[in-house]
Amino acid sequence: MRLPIFARAVIHLLILLFATCAFGLDTKAATTKESVIEGTLSQVSTLPRADVNPYPDCYYTAIVDIHQIVAGESIPKRIIIVLPGFFGRKYAPESGYKTGDKIRATVVPFATMPDRVRQTQQADEIEDVDLEFYFPQLISLVKTFHPVKSPIIFPSEMRKVTETKPSESTDHKARAARRKVMQQDLDLINAALTQHGGDWDSWHDSLEGFREEYKKKVDSKAELWVGDSFFSAGLNAYGKGYSQDFVQSIIAFKKYLEERNVDLILVRVPQKGEVVEDLFTSAPPNQISNPYLLKMYKELLEADVEIVTDIIPRLIDARQKFPLMYWYQQFQEEHPAEGAAWVIAETISERLSRYDKIKSRQKKTLRLKQVSLSEDTFKWPKGNPRFNPEEKVKFTSVWSDDYNPLLKQGSDSPVLVVGSSFIGSPSFELGGNIPAYLAYLTGVLPDVLYRSGSNATIPRTIAREGMDFLKNRVVCVFPFVPWAIHLPLDLPPIVNPATCEKILLSKYSGVALPKSLIFTAETPREVYKYSAEGDLTIQAKDKESRIGGEFRIELPEKIFEFSYFAIEILTTSKDAATIKAKYEQQVDNVHKSYSQSNAEEVFVFKPVHSHKHATFNISNLRIDTPITIKEIKVFGLSPRPNSGP
Known part of the structure; x- marks a missing residue:
C-alpha cells in the first residue's frame, strides 16, 4: 500500500517550497531506470486555469492503463503519470x-x-492511493499501438500463480495509521527545511563551525559521567552521507515486500556520536546536526518507504535512563549497548501496535534478568563509585523457560526482524538486543534473519529463503547500520533460479579452476593463490582498503540457447566479502555474511549475443579473513510458465 505523495482533494494544490522552474528546464531524473510504454489515459485530473491560478506553474496527474512495455524496466500495468x-x-x-x-x-x-519538480504545484483528483507515480521524460499522442516482438513482462504476470498471498483481508486501520505517521514525519521535515531557507546545502554549510568544534572533542576522546550515565565524544560522519543507489535499492526492496503483502519499517541505528553532541559542544538547535539525513528520509517517505525519522531525538531524551546507551568506554566500538537497543525496540513497538494480526496474537510470557558477556570485552567505565571498573558490564536479558533459544529464523511470526550484528547487540545468544526487547514489549516473538557482517545482503537473502518465508508476515523491520546508506543493497536476481529449469553447462573445480580464471593486471600476484587441490584463496591487499582482486571467466557458447544463465560460486570460508559480478553492462552484487549458512552464491544474467565472459571483483575482505573459492558452475535457466519470482 503506497502513501500518496500529495494529499487528495478535488483539486489539490501543494504549496511551493522552492522557486519552481519550467518543464523545459533540467528535469532529468537521477536514475537510468526508464521504461518505454504505450497505453491509454483512463482518468485525467482537471487542470486549473493558468490565468487565475495562485501559482504560475502547475502539473496535473493522469492514470495510464499500460497496453505494453516496449523497452526498459518492468513496471505495474496501471500507474499515475505527472503531466506538464x-x-x-x-x-x-x-x-x-x-x-x-x-x-x-x-x-x-x-x-x-x-x-x-516534485515540489511544484499539482492538480490531482486521483484517489487510488495504491498506484505508483511516474514522470514522462518524453511523451506523445499516438493513434494506434505498434506491435512489439518481445514486450517487457508486467510484474504481475511474472508471479500470477505460485506467489503465495496471505489469506487475511487488508488491515485498513493499519494502512491508515501508517499513512498518517509517515505524512506527519514528512510534514515535520518539510517545515524544518522551510525554516532553514529551503536549501539543504546552505543548511549543512551553516553548521561547519559546530562540526569543527565537535571534531576536536572526538580527537581528544573526551568523556564524562552525567549522573549515572557515561558518554564519550563518539565518531560521527557529517558528509552528504548517502547514495542515490542506496535509496533506489531500498525502494525496490520495499516494492518486493509490498508485492507479498508485507510492510517494511526501517530505522537507521545512529552512530554513537550523534546522541551526545550537545554534551560536548554548543550543539545546533532542534537536535539536527546532519540535514542530509533528513533529506534522505524525505526522499524515502515520498517514495512510500516508512522510516523512523526521530530516532536521534528519542535516544537523546532517554540517554540518562541507562548507564550506557552505546559502548562509550571503548572509543572505536560502534555497536549499541542496552540503552540504544531498548529505545529502538520501544520505537518500533509503537508502530507494530497498529496491526490487528499482531495485537490478536497470543502473548508470550517473557521475563527479564541481568546478565553479562562471558568474555571480558566490556567493563564499567572508571569515575563513578556505583560502578566497579573491574567488573563486567551487566545488561538486561529477555528469557523464557519455554523458548530456547529465544530468537530463531522461523517462518510463522507476523513480525520479521532483519539485520546484521547491530540487531544482535549487546548479545544475540543471551537475549539482550533489539528483537528480544521488541518481543518483551509486544508479547510476540519475531522471527529473525540475522546476518552478521552484512546489511546489504538482506533482500537477496530473503529471496533465497523462498516464497513461503514471507507468507505469514505482516511487517519486516530493518534496523540498519549507520554507514549502510553509502552503498546499495543486494537486490534479488532478475529471475529466481529456483523457479527455472536449470541445465548445467560447465563446471570449474580442482585443477580445472586455475586454468579457467584470468586475473586482471591490476591484481597483485601475492593477493591470490591456489592450493594443491585447485581451491582459490583471495586476501586483502591491505588492512585499510580491504580490496582483494578481480578475475575473468570465459563462458560456454551454450548460454545463448537460454533466456537467462546463472553463475554459481561455491565458497568454503566464513567471510563477509563483497562479490561484484559483471557481464556486459549487467551487474549483480552479493555481500557475504559471517553467519550465513549457505556456501553458494548465485549471479544471474540475460545473455547478450557474442559476449562470452564475466568478471568478478572481490572486496571488503578483512586482512585476516580471506575468501576461498572451491568451485564455479554455469547453468542455463529457462523460467517455468507461471512461475513465481
Whole structure:
C-alpha cells in the first residue's frame, strides 16, 4: 500500500517550497531506470486555469492503463503519470490531454525527480492511493499501438500463480495509521527545511563551525559521567552521507515486500556520536546536526518507504535512563549497548501496535534478568563509585523457560526482524538486543534473519529463503547500520533460479579452476593463490582498503540457447566479502555474511549475443579473513510458465 505523495482533494494544490522552474528546464531524473510504454489515459485530473491560478506553474496527474512495455524496466500495468500543465502561466503542449487518449512515453519513477519538480504545484483528483507515480521524460499522442516482438513482462504476470498471498483481508486501520505517521514525519521535515531557507546545502554549510568544534572533542576522546550515565565524544560522519543507489535499492526492496503483502519499517541505528553532541559542544538547535539525513528520509517517505525519522531525538531524551546507551568506554566500538537497543525496540513497538494480526496474537510470557558477556570485552567505565571498573558490564536479558533459544529464523511470526550484528547487540545468544526487547514489549516473538557482517545482503537473502518465508508476515523491520546508506543493497536476481529449469553447462573445480580464471593486471600476484587441490584463496591487499582482486571467466557458447544463465560460486570460508559480478553492462552484487549458512552464491544474467565472459571483483575482505573459492558452475535457466519470482 503506497502513501500518496500529495494529499487528495478535488483539486489539490501543494504549496511551493522552492522557486519552481519550467518543464523545459533540467528535469532529468537521477536514475537510468526508464521504461518505454504505450497505453491509454483512463482518468485525467482537471487542470486549473493558468490565468487565475495562485501559482504560475502547475502539473496535473493522469492514470495510464499500460497496453505494453516496449523497452526498459518492468513496471505495474496501471500507474499515475505527472503531466506538464503550464509554466509561467503558459500552457505546455501536454496540457490538453484527455481521458481516452493513447500515449507513448518514456517514464521514470517520480520519486527520482529533482525537488523543484516534485515540489511544484499539482492538480490531482486521483484517489487510488495504491498506484505508483511516474514522470514522462518524453511523451506523445499516438493513434494506434505498434506491435512489439518481445514486450517487457508486467510484474504481475511474472508471479500470477505460485506467489503465495496471505489469506487475511487488508488491515485498513493499519494502512491508515501508517499513512498518517509517515505524512506527519514528512510534514515535520518539510517545515524544518522551510525554516532553514529551503536549501539543504546552505543548511549543512551553516553548521561547519559546530562540526569543527565537535571534531576536536572526538580527537581528544573526551568523556564524562552525567549522573549515572557515561558518554564519550563518539565518531560521527557529517558528509552528504548517502547514495542515490542506496535509496533506489531500498525502494525496490520495499516494492518486493509490498508485492507479498508485507510492510517494511526501517530505522537507521545512529552512530554513537550523534546522541551526545550537545554534551560536548554548543550543539545546533532542534537536535539536527546532519540535514542530509533528513533529506534522505524525505526522499524515502515520498517514495512510500516508512522510516523512523526521530530516532536521534528519542535516544537523546532517554540517554540518562541507562548507564550506557552505546559502548562509550571503548572509543572505536560502534555497536549499541542496552540503552540504544531498548529505545529502538520501544520505537518500533509503537508502530507494530497498529496491526490487528499482531495485537490478536497470543502473548508470550517473557521475563527479564541481568546478565553479562562471558568474555571480558566490556567493563564499567572508571569515575563513578556505583560502578566497579573491574567488573563486567551487566545488561538486561529477555528469557523464557519455554523458548530456547529465544530468537530463531522461523517462518510463522507476523513480525520479521532483519539485520546484521547491530540487531544482535549487546548479545544475540543471551537475549539482550533489539528483537528480544521488541518481543518483551509486544508479547510476540519475531522471527529473525540475522546476518552478521552484512546489511546489504538482506533482500537477496530473503529471496533465497523462498516464497513461503514471507507468507505469514505482516511487517519486516530493518534496523540498519549507520554507514549502510553509502552503498546499495543486494537486490534479488532478475529471475529466481529456483523457479527455472536449470541445465548445467560447465563446471570449474580442482585443477580445472586455475586454468579457467584470468586475473586482471591490476591484481597483485601475492593477493591470490591456489592450493594443491585447485581451491582459490583471495586476501586483502591491505588492512585499510580491504580490496582483494578481480578475475575473468570465459563462458560456454551454450548460454545463448537460454533466456537467462546463472553463475554459481561455491565458497568454503566464513567471510563477509563483497562479490561484484559483471557481464556486459549487467551487474549483480552479493555481500557475504559471517553467519550465513549457505556456501553458494548465485549471479544471474540475460545473455547478450557474442559476449562470452564475466568478471568478478572481490572486496571488503578483512586482512585476516580471506575468501576461498572451491568451485564455479554455469547453468542455463529457462523460467517455468507461471512461475513465481
